[in-house]
Amino acid sequence: IFGCTxxxxxxxxxxxxxxxxxxxxxxxxxxxxxxxxxTKRLDSTWVVGTNQGGLFSGAVANxxxxxxxxxxxxxxxxxxxxxxxxxxxxRPGAYTLYRRIGSIVRASAAxxxxxxxxxxxxxxxxxxxxxxxxxTAAALQTLTVPLGIKVKAITDLNAxxxxxxxxxxxxxxxxxxAPVVNGLGLTFASSTYSHNGKLIRTNxxxxxxxxxxxxxxxxxxxxxxxxxxxxxxx
Numbered sequence: 001i002f003g004c005t006x007x008x009x010x011x012x013x014x015x016x017x018x019x020x021x022x023x024x025x026x027x028x029x030x031x032x033x034x035x036x037x038x039t040k041r042l043d044s045t046w047v048v049g050t051n052q053g054g055l056f057s058g059a060v061a062n063x064x065x066x067x068x069x070x071x072x073x074x075x076x077x078x079x080x081x082x083x084x085x086x087x088x089x090x091r092p093g094a095y096t097l098y099r100r101i102g103s104i105v106r107a108s109a110a111x112x113x114x115x116x117x118x119x120x121x122x123x124x125x126x127x128x129x130x131x132x133x134x135x136t137a138a139a140l141q142t143l144t145v146p147l148g149i150k151v152k153a154i155t156d157l158n159a160x161x162x163x164x165x166x167x168x169x170x171x172x173x174x175x176x177x178a179p180v181v182n183g184l185g186l187t188f189a190s191s192t193y194s195h196n197g198k199l200i201r202t203n204x205x206x207x208x209x210x211x212x213x214x215x216x217x218x219x220x221x222x223x224x225x226x227x228x229x230x231x232x233x234x
Contacts, residue, residue: 001022001023001024001025001099001101001230001231001232002022002023002024003020003021003022003023003035004019004020004021004022004023004024004035004069004099004101004230005019005020005022005101005102005116006018006019006020006067006101006102006104006116007020007114007115007116008111008113008114009039012041013110013111013113014109014110014111015041015042015043015044015060015110015111016039016040016041016042016111017039017040017042017054017067017082017104017111018037018038018039019035019037019038019039019040019067019069019080019101020037021035021036021037022034022035023035024069024099024101024231025099026071026097026098026099027087027097027098027099027100027231028097031071031073031097033069033071033078033097033099034078035069035078035080036050036078037050038050038079038080039051040052040053040054040080040081040082041053041054041055042054042055042060042065042082042106042111043055043060045057046081046082046092048077048079049079054080054081054082055081055082056081056082056083056088056090056091056092057083057090058084058090060106061106062106062107062108062109063084063105063106063147064084064103064104064105064106064146064147064148065082065083065084065103065104065105065106066082066083066084066085066086066088066100066102066103066146066148066149067080067081067082067100067101067102067103067104068080068081068082068083068088068091068098068099068100068101069098069099069101070088070091070092070095070097070098071095071096071097071098072092072094072095072096072097073096073097074094079095082104084148085148086100086103086148086149087100088100099231100149100230100231101230101231102116102121102228102230103146103148103149103228104146105144105145105146107144112124112125112144113125114225119227119228119229119230120154120225120226120227121225121226121227121228122154122224122225123144123223123224123225126156126222126223126224127143127144127222127223128220128221128222129141129142129143129144129221129222129223130143130157130210130219130220130221130222131219131220131221132218132219133216133217133218133219134210134211134212134216134217134219135212135214135215135216135217136178136211136212136213136214136215137211138168138176138209138210138211139209139210139211140172140203140205140207140208140209141207141208141209141210141219141221142205142206142207143155143202143206143207143208143221143223144206144223145202145206145223145225145226146206146226146228147204147205147206148204149204149228150173150201150202150203150204151201151202151226151227151228152199152200152201152202152226152227153199153200153201153202153206153208153223153225153226154197154198154199154223154224154225154226154227155197155198155199155200155208155221155222155223155224156196156197156198156221156222156224157169157196157198157219157220157221157222158219158220158221158222159212159217159218159219159220160217160218161212161214161217164181164213165181165212165213165214165217166179166180166181166212166213167179167210167211167212167213167217167219168209168210168211168212169198169200169208169209169210170200170208170209170211171200171201171202171203171208171209172202172203172207172208172209173201173203174209176209176211177211178211178213179211179212179213180213181213197224199227202226208221
């Protein structure tokens with residue numbers, strides 16, 4: 001993949017996404033697709049062309065939308081659009097070739113503001129996603145990242161802990177492992193700590209795992225964004 005980045009549209013950041021020009025191999029790694037710059041509307045049903053609707057099916061709602069470039073091999077036309085399916089299962093029938101080039105999150109009836117640098121997506125406004133307590137049993141925590149795919153969440157993680165408390169933050173893809181004071185996990189001598197810029201792989205539900213050596217530990221988590229392979233790994 002080269003180019004094929006996405007950005008909030010300046011005129012209608014609430015609903016529209018700008019697709020940059022570029023080149024990408026389709027999901028089967030057999031076809032090259034050369035894309036021109038396009039603007040597509042998330043709040044309108046897909047129609048070929050720029051400044052046209054981009055939603056493959058359904059009505060727009062809050063949640064995750066995956067961004068695709070699509071191609072119909074009979075004519076060579078390349079376009080773009082949005083799907084709640086990570087494999088563009090509802091793309092227009094003639095457009096048999098596709099590549100996911102990123103994913104966006106819509107909340108409070110608007111596409112969240114973001115910036116992209118390669119595979120890194122940063123939210124314009126970080127989100128406080130975790131504000132709870134965790135005990136000795138592991139608990140999944142949900143972040144503001146795209147769902148339906150696994151990403152590396154970029155987080156700041158904080159806790160109010162008693163002296164000698166150990167906290168284990170982990171990916172659901174890892175075995176649930178109990179933290180050990182002065183062993184596994186992070187052990188703290190003071191009452192508060194922060195772990196800034198930590199990368200943790202999420203599951204497809206946008207979750208990470210937290211576990212403490214204490215019965216009730218207050219934890220906070222801020223999501224700054226995510227790293228997305230953009231179709232290289234699925």
